[in-house]
Amino acid sequence: MKTRLIFCAVAVIAFGLYAFNTIKLGAIMGQVAPVASVNSALLVSGADTLKVLPVQGIFKFTNLKQGVYSLIIKGNAPYKDFVLKNVAVKDSATTNVGKIVMQP
Template structure:
């Protein structure tokens, strides 16, 4: 009887652990830089952490982001100017679309 109780307790602990990890839902950020060849890189800053995204014809995507507020930093090629987009909110399971970002000369 004691073994059965111990096994049931272990199963409950594993089930609760599995449920806890399935509730973590991640979001993302997408955007498009115009003109497409104006940007050298796109970075995402949250506190002291920095992520970089690949640029594909001006389009960038950040995925698997925890809910929070981020800053997007775009490093431009000359003669364009760098751009910063602050306070970009990411919600659970949602992708925040920044739309078209036009870099100025």
């Protein structure tokens, strides 16, 4: 009886760990040129906003839930802000938006 109870407990724990382990998160990355044109990169979803500071013009948002986001690149003067809407993120995938050339 004890063996059966222990087996059931182990099975429940294993199932629970597997169930929580199947949730995979995505990412969005890209590059901004010229490097000195960018101040920060923002990612907006509903009322939530994430901010990263690009390094050498490269930015990456990680641990994102599947969904659709808006990407805003804040430009340093005299460069204008850049907005890219409807950036899709899928589970376990990185969406690369490519190279963004900022306009003065």
